[in-house]
Amino acid sequence: MDFINKNLPYLLAGISVGGQYALIAIGYTMVYGILRLINFAHGDIFMVAALVTVYATTTMPLYVSIPLTLIVTVVLGLAVERVAYKPLRNAPRMSVMISAIGVSYLLQNLALYVTGGLAQTYPAIPFISDTIQIGSATTKMVTVVTPILTIILVFALMQLINHTKIGMGMRAAANDFETSRLMGIKVDNVISMTFLIGSLLAAIGSVLYFTNYASVVPTSGAMPGLKAFVAAVFGGIGSIPGAVIGAFIIGICENIIKGLGWTTFSDAFTFALLIVILIVKPTGLFGEGATDKV
Amino acid sequence: MLKVKDLKVNYGGIEAVKGISFEVPEKSIVTLIGANGAGKSTTLRSIVSLVKPASGTIEFMGENITGKDTNEIVAKGITLVPEGRKIFPDLTVLENLKIGAYMRKDNLTDDLNWVYDLFPRLKERHWQPGGTLSGGEQQMLAVARALMSRPKLIMMDEPSLGLAPLIVKGIFDIIKEINRQGVTILLIEQNANMALRTADVGYVMETGSITMTGTGAELLVNEQVRAAYLGK
Ligand SMILES: Nc1ncnc2c1ncn2[C@@H]1O[C@H](COP(=O)(O)OP(=O)(O)OP(=O)(O)O)[C@@H](O)[C@H]1O
Ligand SMILES: [Mg+2]
Numbered sequence: 001m002d003f004i005n006k007n008l009p010y011l012l013a014g015i016s017v018g019g020q021y022a023l024i025a026i027g028y029t030m031v032y033g034i035l036r037l038i039n040f041a042h043g044d045i046f047m048v049a050a051l052v053t054v055y056a057t058t059t060m061p062l063y064v065s066i067p068l069t070l071i072v073t074v075v076l077g078l079a080v081e082r083v084a085y086k087p088l089r090n091a092p093r094m095s096v097m098i099s100a101i102g103v104s105y106l107l108q109n110l111a112l113y114v115t116g117g118l119a120q121t122y123p124a125i126p127f128i129s130d131t132i133q134i135g136s137a138t139t140k141m142v143t144v145v146t147p148i149l150t151i152i153l154v155f156a157l158m159q160l161i162n163h164t165k166i167g168m169g170m171r172a173a174a175n176d177f178e179t180s181r182l183m184g185i186k187v188d189n190v191i192s193m194t195f196l197i198g199s200l201l202a203a204i205g206s207v208l209y210f211t212n213y214a215s216v217v218p219t220s221g222a223m224p225g226l227k228a229f230v231a232a233v234f235g236g237i238g239s240i241p242g243a244v245i246g247a248f249i250i251g252i253c254e255n256i257i258k259g260l261g262w263t264t265f266s267d268a269f270t271f272a273l274l275i276v277i278l279i280v281k282p283t284g285l286f287g288e289g290a291t292d293k294v
Numbered sequence: 295m296l297k298v299k300d301l302k303v304n305y306g307g308i309e310a311v312k313g314i315s316f317e318v319p320e321k322s323i324v325t326l327i328g329a330n331g332a333g334k335s336t337t338l339r340s341i342v343s344l345v346k347p348a349s350g351t352i353e354f355m356g357e358n359i360t361g362k363d364t365n366e367i368v369a370k371g372i373t374l375v376p377e378g379r380k381i382f383p384d385l386t387v388l389e390n391l392k393i394g395a396y397m398r399k400d401n402l403t404d405d406l407n408w409v410y411d412l413f414p415r416l417k418e419r420h421w422q423p424g425g426t427l428s429g430g431e432q433q434m435l436a437v438a439r440a441l442m443s444r445p446k447l448i449m450m451d452e453p454s455l456g457l458a459p460l461i462v463k464g465i466f467d468i469i470k471e472i473n474r475q476g477v478t479i480l481l482i483e484q485n486a487n488m489a490l491r492t493a494d495v496g497y498v499m500e501t502g503s504i505t506m507t508g509t510g511a512e513l514l515v516n517e518q519v520r521a522a523y524l525g526k
Contacts, residue, residue, distance in 0.1 A: 165396070172382050172393050178344055179380040184368040184397035184443070 009137040010259030011252065016143040017212075018251025019150035023205030024228035025235070025243035026157070027077075027198025033174045033238040034194050036093060040100040041080055043225015044107035045199055049073040049206035050122065050216040051111060057123040066125075070203045077199025078192055086188065111218035119215035128211050142211045149208070153201060154244050161240070166193060174238075223267070227254075230274045236287025246285065295320040295478055296341070296372075296447055301350035303333070303340050310336040312502035313350065318447065323469065323479040325489040325510070327523055328499035334482045335377050337499075338449045342367050342374050354447070369397050371446035375453060377482075379436040383425025387416055390424045390435055394442030402442070409438040412468055430461040437468065441477075448472065449480040454488065466492050486523035490514045498523070 004011075024046055031039045052072045056065030084099045128142040161167035173180045173190045180187050209224060210216060228243075231250050235242025250273070254266045277284060296318040303311040311333040318324045326334050340347045343364045352360045359367050373394075381390050391409060395402050410417040413434045419427065424435060433453055440448055450469070454462040466488050473479050483489035490496050490510040498506040498519060506519065513519045 168385065168389055168393055169396065171384060171389075175382045175384055176380060179376060179382070181344065181364040182342060182368065182374055182376065182380075183393050183439075184365040185393075186365055 005136045007256065007259045008135055009139065010255040012134060012137055012139055012143050013258075014252035014255030015248065016139075016146045016251070017209075017255065018248035019146035020205050020209040020247075021224065021228045021231050021251050022150050022244040022247035023153070023201045023208070024224060025231040025247045026154070026201050026240055027195075028229050028232040029235070029237055029240055029243040030194045030198050032232070034170065034191060035085065035096070037085065037096050037100065038229070039198075040097070041084075041103035041107060042198065042202060043221035043223075043228070044104050044111075045073060045077055045080070045221070046202040046206050046209075046225060047111060047216065047218065047221030048076060048107055049203040050210045050220060051115065051120060053207060053210070054120045054122060054216055062125065066207060069207065070200055073203035073206075074196050074199045077195045077202075081192060081195040086191075108218045108221075115216075115218060117218075119217050121215050122210045122213055125207065125211055128208070140211065142208055146208045149204070150244070153204070154240070157197065157201075157240065160197075166190070170194065227270055230270050233274060234277050234284055236284030239284070239286040242284055242286035295355060296480065297351075297353040298337075298341070299351045299353070301337065301340060301352065302348040303336050303345055304348045305336075305345075309502055311340070311347075314499070314502070314504045316497050316504060316507070318478060318480050319495075320478055321473070321476060322494045323473050323481060323492055324495045324497070325481045325483055325493035326497050326499055327483055327486045327489055327513075327519075329522070331501070332499040333502045334499055335451050338374055338451055338480070338482060341449065342372060344374075365397065368443060371444075373440040373443050373445040373448050375436045375440045375448065375450040377451040377455075379429075379432045381424040381427070381432050381435050381439065383423060385424055386420065387422055387424060387427070387435060388420040390439050391416070391420075391442050394439035395444075397443060405442055405444065409441050412441070412471065413438050430457050433457060433461075433465065434468075437465070441472065445477060447478045447480065449482075451482045452484055453481070454483065454485050462488065486519070487514075490519075 024042065027042050028039060031037055049069055052069045053065060056068050060068065080103050084103045085096055088096045088099055128140065128145050130141045132139060132141055132144070161170060169180065169185045169190050170193065172183065172185060173187050177187050227250060228247060231246035232243040234250065235246030250270055253269060257266045257269055299315050300313045301311055302309065302313050314337065326337065328334050336345060339345045341352055343362055346361055351358055354370060354372060359370065382393065385393065391406060392402065395405065415431055416434060416438055419431065424432065427435060437453060453465050457465065462485065469479060469481065469492060481489055481493065490513050493510040496508060496510050496513040497504050498513065506513065508516065
């Protein structure tokens with residue numbers, strides 16, 4: 001009991017940050033599932049979402065700036081796909097990866113240019129920034145909101161994928177582009193849909209994530225992006241439930257490690273985990289076999 | 295119904311199809327036979343624009359469809375049962391059937407009943423992931439999936455490949471039955487004997503060119519065809 005009381009704040013923080021990683025990780029895993037591409041720019045899109053919130057809230061009320069953040073982020077995600085990935089549809093996979101790395105640096109540098117290299121203060125968003133008391137732990141409302149919202153969104157997403165026509169099209173395209181085209185599926189639209197969902201969830205994730213931080217810098221997307229990517233690999237890249245479970249495990253472990261007083265090792269833990277998975281079970285917890293799409 | 299004129303298709307520098315012309319009349323069964331690598335699959339794939347022809351024209355019901363997007367061509371009523379079945383392994387049998395009708399917005403109940411009548415086996419297994427079906431069942435599913443788009447012309451790329459003789463006979467019975475119900479059929483086969491028996495018209499393809507044509511019955515008794523494709 002004493003142990004739990006002492007570690008409750010860390011456990012709560014872990015669940016919360018796990019949910020935030022999950023919202024980012026879904027974008028990685030879905031894009032990988034359909035394009036076999038690791039979208040290195042995804043973490044930076046997440047960072048841009050935070051900057052949009054910062055700038056939007058300086059002039060606009062929250063009920064405008066949050067939807068605006070979601071819209072701008074989705075448009076950015078779709079634009080990146082159109083400009084940087086779509087022209088390379090038939091190119092070797094390595095070319096697309098390099099393009100993704102290019103986009104990542106481009107977004108970071110654009111952010112550097114726009115912010116002038118100054119950390120931008122993230123606004124306090126009412127309700128989710130409110131302080132609450134849970135047992136022995138004092139925390140922000142976002143800690144409770146995140147896991148609930150994450151689970152609702154993941155549930156909705158699974159419904160979309162498993163029980164709608166576009167979802168069926170997405171699963172088919174993940175199997176085989178050419179045969180999907182033969183069925184009359186517009187594969188490019190399905191891919192856009194994937195980027196739309198990934199970017200939207202990343203934008204929601206950014207609102208939740210940055211509520212716990214004071215400011216945003218151009219590299220703010222790198223670390224959570226990387227953690228979410230590890231979560232996706234851990235869960236079995238391509239699998240949505242895998243990414244979500246992986247994200248929660250990583251979030252919780254990281255924070256428990258902090259609770260034990262080994263804060264300096266909490267990041268190292270995540271990357272050690274990545275290495276261990278890649279050695280022991282490269283397909284992750286729920287990964288498909290080594291079915292490489294040609 | 296389908297008119298192919300001077301069709302040429304290249305892969306990089308290789309000429310896979312070297313200017314072929316043929317016709318598929320409405321409500322007929324036409325077969326294209328030929329040795330491995332003759333360019334049969336390439337021909338079918340270029341008709342649905344999965345590969346872009348280098349030159350030539352493809353006309354369907356009086357309309358030039360050369361190089362149009364695959365989904366537009368499918369919407370006009372052409373469908374292809376691809377080489378190697380290519381069913382979606384992660385989708386259930388029922389979902390595979392529904393995805394065959396992806397372009398349609400109307401009710402599918404009648405069509406599901408229709409294909410379940412043709413392939414009762416699929417009805418029993420509608421909940422099973424496509425990838426867990428046996429080879430013969432997968433072939434049935436591939437044909438049934440193609441029928442779900444309510445095609446005017448169905449092209450089949452070696453539907454009997456790798457199937458036991460009894461199942462092969464079953465597939466050919468179905469082909470005849472589908473045709474009797476008004477669907478035009480363009481069939482590629484290694485099994486030249488069965489194909490020529492079933493078809494109204496046959497074309498023989500050799501290394502990218504059509505070298506012979508005739509009714510199925512004529513080709514069946516043709517000396518050269520017998521020597522090259524019927525092993526007699
Ligand atoms: N994607 C490709 N890239 C390069 N060459 C190809 C490609 N697809 C087919 N070819 C070549 O084009 C030629 C015709 O191939 P195609 O698949 O049309 O033959 P086919 O008549 O269907 O043979 P089979 O009976 O073995 O299926 C072959 O020489 C093949 O190697
Ligand atoms: Mg072939």
